[in-house]
Amino acid sequence: MSLTAKLVKYPHPSLRYPARPITTIDRGLRLLAGRMLEIMYENRGLGLAGPQVAAPIHIIVMNFEGDHTQKEQECVAINPVIVDRSGSQDGNEGCLSFPELFQDVRRAKKVVVRAYDLEGKQFEMECTDLPSRLWQHEIDHLHGQLFIDKMSPVGKLGSREMLKEFEREFRGSQKRGTTPSDAELLKQLASWTMPDPGPIL
Numbered sequence: 001m002s003l004t005a006k007l008v009k010y011p012h013p014s015l016r017y018p019a020r021p022i023t024t025i026d027r028g029l030r031l032l033a034g035r036m037l038e039i040m041y042e043n044r045g046l047g048l049a050g051p052q053v054a055a056p057i058h059i060i061v062m063n064f065e066g067d068h069t070q071k072e073q074e075c076v077a078i079n080p081v082i083v084d085r086s087g088s089q090d091g092n093e094g095c096l097s098f099p100e101l102f103q104d105v106r107r108a109k110k111v112v113v114r115a116y117d118l119e120g121k122q123f124e125m126e127c128t129d130l131p132s133r134l135w136q137h138e139i140d141h142l143h144g145q146l147f148i149d150k151m152s153p154v155g156k157l158g159s160r161e162m163l164k165e166f167e168r169e170f171r172g173s174q175k176r177g178t179t180p181s182d183a184e185l186l187k188q189l190a191s192w193t194m195p196d197p198g199p200i201l
């Protein structure tokens, strides 16, 4: 993969492609994480998952305040798993791969998450409310699950037109040759490798 990782939008096949756990934490991965944070901030998001930049691996980046000046709110998580969840909350949710689409989604109120950081150190975090929602949304991405799957029937109905528009746009760009075909994109995902950071100078 090149360093020109960019945000992919629905219905790019990467969003449904099964991502794999990460086995090596190296400079290439740190480079990718840095680029993902940039993309997240450029698009004013709170979080971004590997599949959203067509990297089929278990990495997510987040900033619990969505504010790049608050680095202490930043979190890079490798191979995150939810080890405990409790309660429930209803709230509005969006996704950078679905620009301008917002709907209510029911999530667990509280989660306990376990993951590795970029130094390979395991950590555990307990969150409620918005940060908890964010973790659940981003971890879903690693398993090909999207927030449109979890909307209420009313929310799904209310999203139908926008989803059709995303489809039209994506298929149109494939027809024009701006975006490769699904078969080609799937081939790229299957042969994906970590970015090469180049020599240390």
Ligand SMILES: [Zn+2]
Pocket (backbone or CB within 6 Å): 094, 095, 096, 097, 137, 141
């Ligand atoms: Zn998302």
